[in-house]
Amino acid sequence: MNRAIPYYFLLPALLLLGVFVLYPMAEVVGFSFLHYSFFGPHEFAGLGNYSRLFQDGDFWRTLLNSLLCVLVTPILMAVSLALALSVRHQVHRASGVRLLLFLPVITxxxxxxxxxxxxxxxxxGIINYLLSLLTVRPVHWLTQYPVNLGxxxxxxxxxxxxxYMMLFLAGLALIPKEIEEASLLDGVTPWQQATRIILPNLKPTLLFMAVVSSSAAIKLFTEVYVLIPGVPMNNKTLVAFLxxxxxxxxxxxxxxxxxVVLFALTFALSAANIRIMEDRA
Amino acid sequence: MTAARRLVLLIASVAAVAPFLWLLSTSLKGAEELFAYPPRLIPSTIVWENYRGVWNAIPMAAYFINTTIVTVTAVTLNLLLSSLAGFAFARFRFRAQRPLFYAVIAAILIPKEVIILPLYAMVLRMHLADSLTGVVLPFAVDGLGIFLMRQAFAAIPREVEDAARVDGASPLRLWWDVMLPMTRPTLATLAIFTFIGAWGDFLWPLVVLKSPEHYTLQVGLSFMTGTFVDNFRYVAAGAVLSLLPVLIVFMLMQKHFERGLFAGSTH
Known part of the structure; x- marks a missing residue:
């Protein structure tokens, strides 16, 4: 068989990935050492861009805001796990209910x-109206930091x-029923059952979600761009600053x-998530 | 016990769907009712006029056509190129296999947001700025798709390949005629995920597209919120319209979406 054949199959996809993903990655590192404006010639800047960055108040504030966004990951996981555990075995039958639960994420x-x-x-807005019924004064949901980040x-x-609730339900469905039933017979408390049986069995799901959710959170942009367009930069996120x-x-x-800083952060987050999960094992 | 579970499920579903109902309700209200106090979920008179209004006020038809072109091209190219590459990684042994597969993994680990700047510079050099080609081409194939398709092809038994070779099938025929139909479930999963991603994509189209007649729906809608600050009924109607295709495609392919989800969480 012709030894070149596999390469013909790979060529279109790998050419695109090489030209439009890997090469730009090298370029972005290179650009970061240049004084490079769209309008002017570029020249070597050494670490100039980085030292400017580390002295830029907007950088530290947007970085802080993006890290705060990552806080949503543990909350999201806790809420969806609690929901999944409390509706177990109910959802899988009704595809209409699953549609409703998926609606926000596909929109x-x-x-x-x-x-x-x-x-x-x-x-x-409807929220401030509902709050007014409880005689709560209007909240500045969009204009006041850090409420708007909230x-x-x-x-x-x-x-x-x-x-995430559906992901947890899928993970829970993989735990053999016998194990849980046997543990109940042995007099294990629900808390012990959760921490010793359910959580360890959900490890792949938890890891997947921690990586996906936190790296999405650190890259948050569109949400900020559409929800709070007019606010000062120091209310926004790192990608908005970029x-x-x-x-x-x-x-x-x-x-x-x-x-480059953003890349280092996403990389560190994925690595950290994997380390945390392995240590807990 | 079961009643309590049903209640939690009901609350979760209502929480998921309520903001959509509020958007839909707003899109069907008349000007005088938009700021009615107290607010009403069900408008006293249903006003379809907002839909015609937004359709005429902005080039909505062009946005729809552009988004459809972008999405259909993105899905077709990703399926085609990912399955070609996935087939090679799964069914051939060749010298550069490992380093090339690592290159795919590296591409998966690089977020779009990190490379948009040099990509934009590149698209400018290639004279693809402000074009739909510029929107689609750089992300026409994604590493995750190659990864998924490699797994699908690797799961096909050796005997299938042997039988096809005995019949004298060329590698291209083996890929297209024999094996590709067997990966249909994975193709469907990849198609629905690529569709949702491409239809809702925002940052890259926002960077590339400059003239309104080239906008995709999401870019057009995002600018509309600035233009129609005083007429949220139009914005709401536009948002509902742009959501409809996703909803229809999702309902048709929900099964495949769920399979992909559950595959992702168990590996």
Whole structure:
């Protein structure tokens, strides 16, 4: 058989990945060491972009905000696990109910943002109306930091809970029924059952969710762009800061330095998540 | 016990669906009822006018056509190229197999957000800025798709391949005629995930597209929220319209979506 054949099959896909993913990754690292504006010539900057970045208040604030977004991961996991445990064996039969629970996650983020911007509207929104019935004064859901970051987190939580609940149910369905039943007969308390039997068996699900959810949270952009467009940069996230520098100020060198930091963070998060899970095993 | 479980399930479903109902309700309200106090979930008169209004106020038809082109192309290319590459990784032994597969894994680990800047510079150099080609081409294949298809092809028994070779099938025929139909469930899963991703994609189209007649739905909608600050009924109607295709495709392919989900969580 012709030894070149496998390479013909691989060529189109790997060419695209090489040109549009791997090469740009090398380029972004290279750009981060340049003074490179869209409008002017570029020259070597050494670590100039990074030292500027580490002195930029907006960088530290948006970084802090993005790390705060990651807090949504443990909350999301706890809420969806609690929901999954309390509805076990009920959901799988009704595909209509599953459709409703999946609806938030399949909906385009822009649509979700539009929806919640209306709900959170400070003058006419439904949430402030409901709060007024409880004689609570209007909350500045969209304009006041850090409340508006909290609104972004509420949106994220709402968008993910049904999806993660279904993931947990799938994981729970894999635990052999006999093990749980036998443990109950042995006089194990529900708490012991949860920590010694259910959680260890859910490890692959938990790991998958921790990695996916936290790396999505650190990259949060569209939610912020649509929900709280007008607020100052220091209320926003790291990718919003990257977008501003790269595509509104066209400072490609500086933007690339932000992108490199973002890459380091997503990489560190995935690695950390995997380490934490392995230590618990 | 069962009653309590049903109640939790009911609350969860209502929480998931309530914001959609509120959006739908808003899109069907008249101007005078939009800010009614107290707010009403079911409008006193259903006003379909907002849908025609938004359709005429912005180039909604163009947005729909553009998004459809982008999504259909993205799904077709990802399925085709991922299955070609997945087939090679699963069914051949060749010298550069390991390093090339590591390259695919590396591509999976690189977030889109990290590389959009050099990608945009590249798209400018290639004169693809402000074009749908520029939106689709850079992400026409994703590493995860190759990974999924490799698993699907690897699960096909050796005998199938042997029988096809005895019949004199070329590698291309073995891939297309014999094995690709056997990976149909995985193809369907990949198709629905790619569809949802491409239809709702925002950041990259926002960066690439500059002229309104080239916008996708999500980009157009995001700018509409700025333009129609005083007419949220139009924005709501536009949002509902852009959601409909996702909803229909999802309902048709829910089974495949769920299979992908559960496969992902157990590996």
């Amino acid at each position: 385009p983020v822009v649509v979700v943002g539009i929806m919640w911007r209306w709900i959170f509207n400070e003058d006419t 609104s972004v987190l509420i949106l994220t939580l709402w968008r993910g809970f049904g999806y 977008y501003r520098q790269a595509f509104e100020r066209f400072d490609f060198g500086y933007g690339s330095a932000i992108a």
